[in-house]
Amino acid sequence: MSQIMENPKGGCVLAGINSVLGAIDKVCPIYHSGPGCCMQTTAADQGQSGHKSSCFVSSVSLPSSNMLEKEVVFGGLNKLRTTIQGAVDIIDADAYFVLTGCTAGIIGDDIVSVTTEFQEKGVPVYPIETPGFAGDSNLGYETVWNTFIDQVIEKDVPKDDKLVNIFGIVPYHDPFWSGALEEIDRILSRLGLKVNTFFTKGQGIETIRKCSGAALNIIINPWLFKGPSEKFEEKFGVPSIRIPGLFVGATDTTKFVRSVAEALKLDPKLVESVIESEEHYVYNYLAQSIGVLSWKRFAVVADANNAVGFTRYLANDYSFTPVLVIVSEPIFRPEDKERIIKQIEDLEYARPPKVLFLTDQFEINKAIREEEEEITLLIGSSNEREIAIEKDIQFILGAFPMSERLIFNRTYAGYRGSLTFTEDIYDNN
Amino acid sequence: MANVTYSGVRESKPGRINDLGSTGKEVSENFKKGCLKRADRSFAQGLQCQQINSMAALMSLEDSVFISHSPQGCVGCSIMAVDMYRVGQIHRGVRNVKNPRLIVTNIDQKSVVFGGEKKLRDSVQKAVERYSPKLIFVYASCASGIIGDDIDAICADLQSEYPDQIIVPIHCEGFKSKVCASGFDAAFISINKYILKKQKVPKEEGLINLFAPTTVSYADQKEMERMISLLGAKVNYIPFYSSLEKIKKIPAAQASTSICKVFADEFMKTLEEDYDIPYSHTVMPIGIRNTDKWYRGIAKVIGKEKEVEEIIAREHERIEPLVKKIRDRLQGKRVFICGGTGRSFAAAALIDDFGMELVGLETPTYDDDAQVDIEYLNNIHKDFVVDIANMQPFEQVNLVNRLKPDAFIGVPEWAAKLGVPTTHVLDGKRPTMGYDGLLFLGNKIADQLENPGFNKKLAAHVKLPYKDSWYEENPFKYITEGGN
Numbered sequence: 001m002s003q004i005m006e007n008p009k010g011g012c013v014l015a016g017i018n019s020v021l022g023a024i025d026k027v028c029p030i031y032h033s034g035p036g037c038c039m040q041t042t043a044a045d046q047g048q049s050g051h052k053s054s055c056f057v058s059s060v061s062l063p064s065s066n067m068l069e070k071e072v073v074f075g076g077l078n079k080l081r082t083t084i085q086g087a088v089d090i091i092d093a094d095a096y097f098v099l100t101g102c103t104a105g106i107i108g109d110d111i112v113s114v115t116t117e118f119q120e121k122g123v124p125v126y127p128i129e130t131p132g133f134a135g136d137s138n139l140g141y142e143t144v145w146n147t148f149i150d151q152v153i154e155k156d157v158p159k160d161d162k163l164v165n166i167f168g169i170v171p172y173h174d175p176f177w178s179g180a181l182e183e184i185d186r187i188l189s190r191l192g193l194k195v196n197t198f199f200t201k202g203q204g205i206e207t208i209r210k211c212s213g214a215a216l217n218i219i220i221n222p223w224l225f226k227g228p229s230e231k232f233e234e235k236f237g238v239p240s241i242r243i244p245g246l247f248v249g250a251t252d253t254t255k256f257v258r259s260v261a262e263a264l265k266l267d268p269k270l271v272e273s274v275i276e277s278e279e280h281y282v283y284n285y286l287a288q289s290i291g292v293l294s295w296k297r298f299a300v301v302a303d304a305n306n307a308v309g310f311t312r313y314l315a316n317d318y319s320f321t322p323v324l325v326i327v328s329e330p331i332f333r334p335e336d337k338e339r340i341i342k343q344i345e346d347l348e349y350a351r352p353p354k355v356l357f358l359t360d361q362f363e364i365n366k367a368i369r370e371e372e373e374e375i376t377l378l379i380g381s382s383n384e385r386e387i388a389i390e391k392d393i394q395f396i397l398g399a400f401p402m403s404e405r406l407i408f409n410r411t412y413a414g415y416r417g418s419l420t421f422t423e424d425i426y427d428n429n
Numbered sequence: 430m431a432n433v434t435y436s437g438v439r440e441s442k443p444g445r446i447n448d449l450g451s452t453g454k455e456v457s458e459n460f461k462k463g464c465l466k467r468a469d470r471s472f473a474q475g476l477q478c479q480q481i482n483s484m485a486a487l488m489s490l491e492d493s494v495f496i497s498h499s500p501q502g503c504v505g506c507s508i509m510a511v512d513m514y515r516v517g518q519i520h521r522g523v524r525n526v527k528n529p530r531l532i533v534t535n536i537d538q539k540s541v542v543f544g545g546e547k548k549l550r551d552s553v554q555k556a557v558e559r560y561s562p563k564l565i566f567v568y569a570s571c572a573s574g575i576i577g578d579d580i581d582a583i584c585a586d587l588q589s590e591y592p593d594q595i596i597v598p599i600h601c602e603g604f605k606s607k608v609c610a611s612g613f614d615a616a617f618i619s620i621n622k623y624i625l626k627k628q629k630v631p632k633e634e635g636l637i638n639l640f641a642p643t644t645v646s647y648a649d650q651k652e653m654e655r656m657i658s659l660l661g662a663k664v665n666y667i668p669f670y671s672s673l674e675k676i677k678k679i680p681a682a683q684a685s686t687s688i689c690k691v692f693a694d695e696f697m698k699t700l701e702e703d704y705d706i707p708y709s710h711t712v713m714p715i716g717i718r719n720t721d722k723w724y725r726g727i728a729k730v731i732g733k734e735k736e737v738e739e740i741i742a743r744e745h746e747r748i749e750p751l752v753k754k755i756r757d758r759l760q761g762k763r764v765f766i767c768g769g770t771g772r773s774f775a776a777a778a779l780i781d782d783f784g785m786e787l788v789g790l791e792t793p794t795y796d797d798d799a800q801v802d803i804e805y806l807n808n809i810h811k812d813f814v815v816d817i818a819n820m821q822p823f824e825q826v827n828l829v830n831r832l833k834p835d836a837f838i839g840v841p842e843w844a845a846k847l848g849v850p851t852t853h854v855l856d857g858k859r860p861t862m863g864y865d866g867l868l869f870l871g872n873k874i875a876d877q878l879e880n881p882g883f884n885k886k887l888a889a890h891v892k893l894p895y896k897d898s899w900y901e902e903n904p905f906k907y908i909t910e911g912g913n
Binding site for chain 2: 002003004005006007008010011012013014015026028031034035036037038039040041042043044045047048055056057059060061062063064065066067068069071072079082083085086087089090091092093101102103105106107132133134135136137361362382383385386389390401403
């Protein structure tokens, strides 16, 4: 299924799994893999995401069986067993997950037999039998949640009608994930909700175990998490709503707030007062810089979530002209592509841009190079800087992979993030 | 000479050890007696695989496409080489900064069952159609090796199909070696086999091959070139920021040397055997003692022993008063060092320039080359701990916590969280080498160690992932004899 790709954005499924686990407090991945996979997979996602990486264990601090020729020939289960034992002895984690590298996957090591030995002794060690070659890092996000649903999340947790789970914002695959989750948390907290972001506020494995007590799963992504959300509802009875793209700016964020309010039947008076004060906050600033940004004809190259958010904000809220939007992550289901296209094309006043699905850097560059309409602003990843320089277009580094800026809690999402986005686009030239 | 062909895997050399906990005195005596035994770790943290090094070594070459015959994750670390390439272009004044052309074949479930040959063929075809490059490098991976794709045969076949390109397969399968520097050797073996082909070319008087890995900054390149030009010689700077033309020039050189101890060291032996090019293999030119040694090494090979002494005397006169100022600030500080082979030993020599004391040294591998350095260090320092480890931060934090050094030189991530002042001799974007680099580096080290506020405050707020009990244990408890 995986395509040949020039300058791919992100790593294999193992990279995705590692990134998601690394964003959860005190969770320790254990690699049953070749000697370089820890470094390679961490570099592939965390290492290209604004220079922030898991503070607990990452890269060369990840426990690893480092499978060499001997393990390739004779199997690596003994090595895995002593590696898990060592990790459990010295690393102060609340849960351990054994990841399967290509080597272990191809030679067919039965990792479950080893993790079961530890589970029988009461040690929280969980197997994830999805080898690196099974797909890209987006699949890793779904793989982790499927693992949690199958093995970690508890049934019969008391329901809390104010508790919501946030899905769809993939740690490190979105360089602004921390800030985006914090903004979402801030907004929903104002509505009186308790929010499981899972990856901020020091939330850990205990939050995940008990997340079946939520009243609603909120998927903020136009395509990810279809399978896990269905399984989640089937097993734990928690319904889902899908917000078909990350919201940037007042219009879409308010739409998001209303969707959540409707699903949870929140007090309309409270909801409207929150919307009013948030929108006032945004427009109070926008009103202080009218006409300061020169008008742009823009192109976006980003993952689907951010491509939707950036395009809709700049077109609907900021009255820029969308020309070309390239969704640069591999998306296979036609229904997903249709949902994404609809979000990008269904604009309030602006003429819809051209929408392309391209993952290969040569093809992305070619599409931008050969675009007949003029582009004066390009929002993309570090990989697109080359074509922006070539065409002499103003360039905003706003998508993964991102090497030339440091990102802690910055976000372009939500009410407040849209102001940051607008600040970054300002250009005095 | 009837040599056995070197496989490129560093473990194939006798006497090499990758897993050991010891001291400077003990390890050097045991090595002399031939008592060091190959070992393993029953628990370990991740390593750097050799494919990372094979890719990084070449990814700044012009007119090249790099094909990783692997799943998508195996090009993760190429981002470091990509970044060095981009930043390096900026430092060299290039305005239209380019990405390296990197294609991953994306071996998937189907390839695992049916083989990945078609994906590799299609990738090469794309490379030719898109860029018509002079060079196409094809990197093996654990997956391509285990599923048994014969990249040599496929590349040979593709070579006849695309006669205008040079197609170079590189055997850097990760599972073959624990020593990531093996990946450098794998790359050079293929360069010799597919590009140079043992063909003799006319010699260029005064031309010196200067082998540089990806971690060398442009400032350091200029300093090395300045030093060599003072000897009246000219530099062929390879393979970093070079080209097919420069690689083809390798056999024309009068002599070779390298900036890093484990970069092209094996290849320079091959160049002597195949093309009669003498070489100097000494140390990394970081610090006064090492820079002198490196400089004298290459000068000797080209018969400039007298000239180099004059230049060294001049350079010393220029920088020694400045170095003394730095020494006054650093004298007597106890230091723990962790780094790759080249930089760890270079740092150990450097701290002597500044009158600092070595208490612990972490370096990836031990062999006859390391023995030379350890014997030198044993003459200067009282006994110090030696941890033969490719990183292994769990051992490092145990040792650092135990030894309580005044300073840590190396990747700062873990020692910083223990509140220890940290600094580094590795900087691929700024000066570290030669006489000029020494001053920048020395001032950086002195400034960083004098002002450890960040680490101290960080340590008060952030905990490393290890249990408290680990710090009480023997740091080498997981090293077991008889391993890989």
